[in-house]
Amino acid sequence: MSTDPKIQILLTGATGYVGGSVLAKLLEHEKKSAFAITAIVRSADKAKLFAEVEERTGVPITPVQGSHSDAALVASLASQSDVVIAAADVDDLEAARAILGGLRQRYEKTGVKPILLHTSGTAVFCDHAAGLSGDAPVYDDTDLAQLAKVPDSAPHRNVELTVFEADAQGYVETYIISPSTIYGRATGILVDLGIQNPKSQQIPRLARLSVKRGRAGMVGKGLNYWPNVHIDEVADLFMVIFDEARKTKDARNPALGHGREGYYVAANGEHKLYQISQAIGKALVKLGKSDNAEPTTFTDDEVEELGGDVMANVILGGNSRTVARRGKLVGWTPAKTTSDMLASVEEEVKFALEN
Template sequence: MSKTPILLLGPTGYLGSTVLSRLLAHPKKDTFEVTVLIRSEDKARKLETFGVKPVIGSIKDTALVEKLAEQAHVIFNIADSDDMGATKGFLAGSKKRHKKTGDVPVIIHTSGTGIFMFAGANNGLSITDRIFSDDDAEDIDKSTPDSALHRNVDLVVLKADEEGYAKTYLVLPSTIWGVASNPIIDAGIANKFSIQVPAMIRAAIGRGQAGIVGKGQGLWNGINVNEQAEFYVTLYDAITTNPSAVGHGHNGYYFGENGEYTWYELAKAIGKALVKRGLSTSDEPTTFSKEELIKYFWTEEISGIWGSNARVKAPRARSLGWQPKLTIEDFLASIDAEVEAHLKHQKA
């Protein structure tokens, strides 16, 4: 029996390694031929022991990405959502495959609900009432400007579906939370930390007090890393079981969320964890200065993410049978352990 050729980009990442671990534990794993692109020869050798085929290289090598994509029926892109070169590479490979074989590849591309930050202030001073739903593609497409975060790449992926040489599915996680733990991370191959929460933790530790942009008045959704990874498998299973019932292209937006939090609530949880460890005298967050925004969040413009609104709901994702159970209360309760994990990581 021939195996399904799968290409996964981002195998050493926080989310990518978690998805890869789920695929390797899948009941039909013996029918998969999973190829991953990885820069490190040492990590490639370790990955081989998991039964995957590692290829040494980078997503910056567009020709290599194209070549690997041409060999794949299914592509999971869980690498950099904003890498246009890599995206054009795997799309070109899929187009070649379609032209040569007639196969219509499945492309599951990772974007993010950050595309909706345009719909509310990003200065931490207000909460928007604008909420996007993943089952209202018309609203998403009409309302989202081409200049929105990730959107330029998303549009290129959507065009591939429009042209008919691939079926594309856009997965848009919200704030992914939790310290990841899976066999690939345990083997020293992958990263166990996300981006948004760790950045706030590092800033709080660095300044000795939890911080917020403005008043911390912005709303985002959250989703646990394991439950977000599980959605990729749910989506894949739905596509392979009954593809006609699974929306793709402009009807293939799938959000990852299970509740909302304010940036103030997150900062307050970090503050409590610092006080508990004697690293701060107050758990009350204070406003970041301009200098701190640049120091801890790369640039003042990027720091706006931590004071923005990006509100969504995910009925389309849930319609596939995905049922996330961990709540925002679980998220905030997890911050204490994540602060501890970062402190240990700093000492290592």
């Protein structure tokens, strides 16, 4: 039996859509016997369920009931970690600072740089098109000069800049994974036990409101573009980076970068908002819930119901155009494309009808 110390992994957002999917991959990892995982969990009931997860998988999991917004708790746990995977609220700057503060302590204690995999999102590239235009720059995640021009005021950017700065200071290696429109239902033991949220945000939100109004809806004319990616393949990208980052520098894929060179967009297709809304419309007609598949523009009141100006006109109706090259250079091999995303829409409409 190996006496090597366990790799200490801290995961925030373990009960969420992305974080839970990443945790599920860790539980299936070929080297899972070397992991000791700590997960911050808000719910006491869900925290108790991790005992069954450990029993079934054999991976030591320590659930800590609390919030990723508890800076003292987060910093303390990060200071004990070799790897932190941050997949909770991507806009919580104080939580990011707490993680980095703990990782600085880890480095000062061990002399070994810990690793941070931070989740962001391609809303950082968004404009305010409100569904009225598809004219927008395409960001390439290997083009450092272009990425440096992203405005400091962009969504998620203040946290990203803080993560970059920590890497530049030399006490941590940081990697940012920036998913686009994520689709598909999460599956696995965490979903089966009721621990993990299995659904995304954008498409289910559009489906629910379209079901309520009895006809597919869209922001503006639905002319804006977004990239897309399946939830399983987002988690796969995390695993590729997790595996490469833990290797010695000589053994790493030479394309692996960290800090500003460690920015990884998760995308493998692009769509217009209109295409999703049209797919919702076709599903509603097929299921006998509408007599017209053509989407219509959401009213001002419906925009508020979607979540207001930023959610509707930026996150759903804005343009976020990207080329995801860096992950593929490191070994990420996503296979699902926009056609798979559109094929998944009917299932989301069925869920909306059932609930």
